[in-house]
Amino acid sequence: MTGAFIRLFHREYSGLAGLVLAAAAVGVLFGAFYSPDIVAFFALSLAVIFGSTAGGFFRSSRRLEFLLTRNVTRRAFFLLRWVVGLVPVLIAALLASSCLVFPLSSDLWSFFVESGLTAATLSGPGGWGWLAFCVLSSGWAYTVTFVLVSRTRDESELFIALLLSVAVCASAPAAFWGLGALGVSGGLFPSDSLYSPSSTFWISYYIAAPLLAAVALTVGLRLFERTDV
Amino acid sequence: MTLVLAFIILVGSTLWGVIRAADKWRRVACIFALVLGVASLYTAVARVLDTPIPVAAPEIGKANIDRTDGDVQPSAYSVHLVSGEITPNGERWSFLAIGSVPATRDSGEIVGPTTSAVFERNISKSFFLSRLGIRIYLGWDERGGEFLTVEPVSWSTYIRPFNSYWGIFPRRGDDFAATRLFITGRDVPADGTVLGRRIGSMAFLLVTPVSGDEIILGIDEVFTSLKCTVNPYSGSNNIGSFDEARRLLLRGACFPRSREGILPIIADTGPLFIALLLIGCAAVMVGLNRSLALGLLFGAFYFLISLVGLSSLETDRVLAALRSSQEPNVSAIASTVASPLWRDRSLSFLNDLASDSSSQSRATWANFAISLSPGRISGAAPSNDGEGIEELEPGESPQ
Numbered sequence: 001m002t003g004a005f006i007r008l009f010h011r012e013y014s015g016l017a018g019l020v021l022a023a024a025a026v027g028v029l030f031g032a033f034y035s036p037d038i039v040a041f042f043a044l045s046l047a048v049i050f051g052s053t054a055g056g057f058f059r060s061s062r063r064l065e066f067l068l069t070r071n072v073t074r075r076a077f078f079l080l081r082w083v084v085g086l087v088p089v090l091i092a093a094l095l096a097s098s099c100l101v102f103p104l105s106s107d108l109w110s111f112f113v114e115s116g117l118t119a120a121t122l123s124g125p126g127g128w129g130w131l132a133f134c135v136l137s138s139g140w141a142y143t144v145t146f147v148l149v150s151r152t153r154d155e156s157e158l159f160i161a162l163l164l165s166v167a168v169c170a171s172a173p174a175a176f177w178g179l180g181a182l183g184v185s186g187g188l189f190p191s192d193s194l195y196s197p198s199s200t201f202w203i204s205y206y207i208a209a210p211l212l213a214a215v216a217l218t219v220g221l222r223l224f225e226r227t228d229v
Numbered sequence: 230m231t232l233v234l235a236f237i238i239l240v241g242s243t244l245w246g247v248i249r250a251a252d253k254w255r256r257v258a259c260i261f262a263l264v265l266g267v268a269s270l271y272t273a274v275a276r277v278l279d280t281p282i283p284v285a286a287p288e289i290g291k292a293n294i295d296r297t298d299g300d301v302q303p304s305a306y307s308v309h310l311v312s313g314e315i316t317p318n319g320e321r322w323s324f325l326a327i328g329s330v331p332a333t334r335d336s337g338e339i340v341g342p343t344t345s346a347v348f349e350r351n352i353s354k355s356f357f358l359s360r361l362g363i364r365i366y367l368g369w370d371e372r373g374g375e376f377l378t379v380e381p382v383s384w385s386t387y388i389r390p391f392n393s394y395w396g397i398f399p400r401r402g403d404d405f406a407a408t409r410l411f412i413t414g415r416d417v418p419a420d421g422t423v424l425g426r427r428i429g430s431m432a433f434l435l436v437t438p439v440s441g442d443e444i445i446l447g448i449d450e451v452f453t454s455l456k457c458t459v460n461p462y463s464g465s466n467n468i469g470s471f472d473e474a475r476r477l478l479l480r481g482a483c484f485p486r487s488r489e490g491i492l493p494i495i496a497d498t499g500p501l502f503i504a505l506l507l508i509g510c511a512a513v514m515v516g517l518n519r520s521l522a523l524g525l526l527f528g529a530f531y532f533l534i535s536l537v538g539l540s541s542l543e544t545d546r547v548l549a550a551l552r553s554s555q556e557p558n559v560s561a562i563a564s565t566v567a568s569p570l571w572r573d574r575s576l577s578f579l580n581d582l583a584s585d586s587s588s589q590s591r592a593t594w595a596n597f598a599i600s601l602s603p604g605r606i607s608g609a610a611p612s613n614d615g616e617g618i619e620e621l622e623p624g625e626s627p628q
Contacts, residue, residue, distance in 0.1 A: 015521070015522075018520060018521070018522030018523070019521060019522050019525070021522060022521075022522035022523070022525040022526045023525070025526050026525060026526060026529040029491075029526075029529050029530060029533060030491050030492060030495075030529065030533070031490055031491035031492065032491075032492065034490065105491070109491075109533075109537075112231055112534065112537045113537055113570045113571070114570065114571050114572055114573040114574060115569065115570060115571070115572040115573070116487070116489065116494055116569035116570040116572070117490075117491050117494065117533075117537070117570065118489055118490065118491075119490055119491065120489075120490075
């Protein structure tokens with residue numbers, strides 16, 4: 001059953017997944033991922049786009065036939081679809097954010113030119129911190145969008161769900177930032193830990209992001225039980 | 230090698246499209262893309278090979294210059310603006326007579342500071358140079374010390390306000406004094422070139438005593454035919470020879486450095502080449518139309534690899550032009566030093582040129598260009614090169 005599901009989703013996703021991966025690879029070729037904000041924007045954007053695509057269960061005849069002719073549980077349908085959509089998001093986000101740590105673009109172009117076609121990388125733990133932030137935040141953003149969009153088939157509700165998903169995506173890092181600021185003012189953390197992506201404070205966010213995504217997925221699964229597929 | 234690789238990607242992808250086409254219209258589209266892509270690559274290569282590299286001698290303007298009579302007290306000083314430019318078409322020097330300054334110091338008319346003069350510093354004259362976007366103030370302060378103040382009147386990346394205090398007016402018996410105003414440079418996209426061309430400009434003031442006796446001279450002849458006031462202070466803004474002025478022009482053209490990174494280099498690429506390479510990129514995407522992602526990836530790779538190949542071809546042509554010209558070609562030297570993609574090749578070429586004993590002039594210029602190359606510490610300011618001049622510390626009086 002799992003294999004059949006993956007084949008079905010692959011037929012639906014392969015075009016968009018290939019395009020997203022190609023966009024990440026072209027970004028690497030052009031050295032476009034030279035700063036953390038660009039990478040974060042790219043990773044979160046593709047997470048929202050992919051999350052809405054995966055979560056928006058449009059009613060195709062092929063899918064309806066598949067669901068009607070097999071003994072499929074909602075849980076398996078929901079979770080497998082989430083996993084299959086998550087993979088290209090994580091790969092593309094990882095490819096883009098690894099440019100912050102490894103000089104992928106410069107190493108490639110050093111075969112062809114002597115200088116100039118280079119892109120700066122972040123040194124040491126800071127780069128790894130940003131990598132973790134971009135990859136894990138994209139996973140969280142994908143999950144939130146997937147859960148919110150999967151609840152409805154109505155166009156107007158889909159639009160609201162998309163707006164809401166963007167707000168909720170930003171809520172986790174923003175809430176952490178607010179908590180951190182309160183902690184700094186209360187003397188719990190040193191103030192520079194708020195501005196360093198590799199500080200213990202932000203490492204706790206990297207641990208919390210997948211946990212929050214798991215909670216969102218569990219809630220989403222319960223809501224999906226009552227959704228008209 | 231890179232151009233061959235680009236050609237293989239272009240032909241391979243479009244032929245793949247022809248072979249794998251599902252219907253005859255797609256096959257026709259792929260054949261059309263193949264022809265168009267090859268034609269665009271051929272046009273780009275032909276354009277690089279056809280674009281002339283400026284090797285002509287610098288274009289030097291002439292002006293009426295006052296000749297001093299050492300015994301006569303000048304009543305005024307005439308002021309010329311001399312500007313040098315490196316453009317994609319070569320090197321150009323021009324004169325502009327901007328006015329005169331009454332010789333109040335020489336006639337003993339300097340007065341003590343008043344409330345306004347404290348701030349205006351007894352400015353004898355101010356000039357607004359709208360083309361350069363600067364205002365300059367010339368004169369003497371209440372103690373008889375000469376000064377020049379330069380203020381940019383509009384936003385500028387490099388021109389900053391500064392003052393100069395010595396050697397602005399010629400000393401008794403000297404014919405003229407030359408004071409640097411600014412040097413500047415940047416990359417600009419040029420139609421006939423693959424990568425952006427380095428352009429630069431510099432300007433200096435030429436102050437001569439008004440005597441009524443005028444001769445027509447070019448800027449190079451001014452320094453050889455007339456006597457220039459020499460400033461002994463280190464770090465002064467004075468210019469002692471035409472070669473010094475040209476070296477300053479080259480220094481300005483090579484500073485600031487080219488921006489690093491792929492996107493800035495593409496931003497400086499000539500628009501014609503961008504268009505030609507995009508046609509090839511589209512041809513690759515048409516050839517790989519069965520997978521948009523693969524087409525996008527290979528199209529982007531073709532674009533960049535062709536850009537690299539064409540810029541390599543262009544750099545080779547600039548280096549060849551530099552090797553064949555006997556006289557220093559400042560425009561080509563600036564392109565070589567500022568070459569963003571082929572620094573090792575350019576530096577190695579300049580080292581060869583510097584060690585070549587057949588032309589002393591070329592070797593000297595090559596040595597200077599090496600000192601401007603990225604990662605090298607720039608040489609001493611040209612104004613310190615005067616032989617037999619004792620350097621003074623601020624506060625000491627010149628002899």
